[in-house]
Amino acid sequence: MAEAMTTDGWEPKIIAIVCNWCTYAGADLAGISRIQYPPNVRILRVPCTGRINPFYILKALQEGADGVLVSGCHPGECHYITGNYSARRKFAMLKRYLTYIGMEPDRTMFTWCSASEGDRFAQIIKGVTAKVRDLGPARKFVKTL
Amino acid sequence: MENVEKKMREEAGKLLADKKVDVVIGYERGTLPLTATPCFITSPEEAEKLVYDATCVQNLAKFAHDIISTHREAQKKVKPEDKRKKVVGIVARGCTSRSLVIHLQERQYDRDDIVVIGVPCNGYIDAKKLSAAAGGEEILEGSISGDKVAVKVASGEKNVSLGDVLADNCLTCRFNNPVISDVMVGDPAPAKPADKEFDKVDAFEKLSIEERWAYFVKEMSKCIRCYACRNACPSCYCKTCFVEQTMPAFVGLSADQTDTQIFQLLRTYHMVGRCVDCGSCVSVCPMGVDLRNFLKKLDKDAFELFEHRAGSSLEDVPPLSTYRENDKEDFIYHP
Numbered sequence: 085m086a087e088a089m090t091t092d093g094w095e096p097k098i099i100a101i102v103c104n105w106c107t108y109a110g111a112d113l114a115g116i117s118r119i120q121y122p123p124n125v126r127i128l129r130v131p132c133t134g135r136i137n138p139f140y141i142l143k144a145l146q147e148g149a150d151g152v153l154v155s156g157c158h159p160g161e162c163h164y165i166t167g168n169y170s171a172r173r174k175f176a177m178l179k180r181y182l183t184y185i186g187m188e189p190d191r192t193m194f195t196w197c198s199a200s201e202g203d204r205f206a207q208i209i210k211g212v213t214a215k216v217r218d219l220g221p222a223r224k225f226v227k228t229l
Numbered sequence: 230m231e232n233v234e235k236k237m238r239e240e241a242g243k244l245l246a247d248k249k250v251d252v253v254i255g256y257e258r259g260t261l262p263l264t265a266t267p268c269f270i271t272s273p274e275e276a277e278k279l280v281y282d283a284t285c286v287q288n289l290a291k292f293a294h295d296i297i298s299t300h301r302e303a304q305k306k307v308k309p310e311d312k313r314k315k316v317v318g319i320v321a322r323g324c325t326s327r328s329l330v331i332h333l334q335e336r337q338y339d340r341d342d343i344v345v346i347g348v349p350c351n352g353y354i355d356a357k358k359l360s361a362a363a364g365g366e367e368i369l370e371g372s373i374s375g376d377k378v379a380v381k382v383a384s385g386e387k388n389v390s391l392g393d394v395l396a397d398n399c400l401t402c403r404f405n406n407p408v409i410s411d412v413m414v415g416d417p418a419p420a421k422p423a424d425k426e427f428d429k430v431d432a433f434e435k436l437s438i439e440e441r442w443a444y445f446v447k448e449m450s451k452c453i454r455c456y457a458c459r460n461a462c463p464s465c466y467c468k469t470c471f472v473e474q475t476m477p478a479f480v481g482l483s484a485d486q487t488d489t490q491i492f493q494l495l496r497t498y499h500m501v502g503r504c505v506d507c508g509s510c511v512s513v514c515p516m517g518v519d520l521r522n523f524l525k526k527l528d529k530d531a532f533e534l535f536e537h538r539a540g541s542s543l544e545d546v547p548p549l550s551t552y553r554e555n556d557k558e559d560f561i562y563h564p
Contacts, residue, residue, distance in 0.1 A: 173548065229484065
């Protein structure tokens with residue numbers, strides 16, 4: 085963890101809302117395989133991406149997350165058959181809408197990662213962390229009171 | 230319009246006299262000049278007070294939902310043999326009928342719970358535009374004849390063109406005739422230049438990200454969270470709205486700007502595939518928040534991504550309740 089700390093003291097804080105059946109297991113595999121990835125991610129496990137209320141994403145941003153990542157099963161591989169298909173529609177609308185009102189598109193990321201893709205999980209976290217690091221600390225929607 | 234009004238009264242009176250409906254929801258003259266207010270009539274004699282012209286603003290579908298859901302709730306306490314149905318007659322123009330379709334799609338009530346008296350619509354007057362046209366003075370009297378609006382203010386009389394004071398959503402309305410109706414009154418209204426529908430959204434999209442954010446913050450800072458938009462919206466019918474939900478409390482109630490921003494963002498997001506652009510929220514907003522700019526974006530996206538137009542047909546499924554395997558995924562991140 086020490087080598088990931090930068091000198092100015094700010095580290096991106098990323099909430100990863102992941103599906104229990106694929107990405108969470110993928111993260112587990114990354115850990116078991118001892119693949120290194122940035123420690124900036126906080127994982128929140130949900131039964132399915134279809135269960136995620138878009139409000140969770142906004143709440144995370146409001147409460148101080150610099151970026152939010154949502155990851156679930158690849159389309160067609162949902163444990164509940166269609167959960168991620170519904171989620172895909174929800175998030176397509178949400179991401180476009182957030183971009184429209186002036187949110188940086190890279191603050192909210194959506195991806196798929198299956199249980200066997202430990203390496204991909206590490207790559208995703210690396211990529212998302214780098215993107216959020218480039219953006220700097222979140223300023224929009226951050227609750228100060 | 231005179232003719233439409235007369236026929237509408239006849240039809241409403243007939244439905245009540247024939248006991249086909251228990252109540253008719255329509256508009257009556259408001260207490261202020263050039264206003265109309267929703268009214269509920271239960272006897273054929275009252276049909277005379279119904280009006281229909283460019284001063285009728287609110288989307289009446291809200292009340293159909295209210296009446297039917299309240300009635301159904303009350304019926305739960307009634308003995309089975311005494312249970313009765315309540316049929317609501319409703320004066321519906323294009324947007325109202327689309328809201329009714331949304332309620333039906335979402336299984337809020339059955340098709341035979343409502344009798345739709347369809348009326349053609351040429352748009353309604355935006356009170357804020359009219360007030361500006363009257364120089365901000367109090368309107369003492371007003372009348373509409375053809376496409377001219379005559380208003381009397383303290384400093385004299387003014388004539389404005391009806392087209393100049395129509396609400397923004399009416400100017401580019403695609404559905405100015407009812408999509409469903411049991412009784413259609415009058416001839417269909419002429420089409421509006423609907424191809425300009427998303428012009429404002431397109432222009433807004435071209436602004437820089439910081440300009441867009443600044444506009445969002447500016448608009449939302451006006452909001453006093455009176456929830457008038459939610460109460461007027463025909464698609465906002467949840468018994469417990471997320472803003473009032475506690476345990477867990479969804480949206481904070483603090484004076485922090487982000488709480489208001491998130492409330493507005495989520496309320497508008499709930500309108501994906503459900504906003505019919507009736508302008509009720511905009512017309513009731515006491516602070517003049519530009520909600521339409523944001524709602525229209527969702528309308529545009531739902532159309533672009535899912536070819537869905539809110540409430541345009543009874544066979545449609547709400548876009549977020551369904552999916553296609555080949556839905557666009559260009560937003561998905563691949564490392």
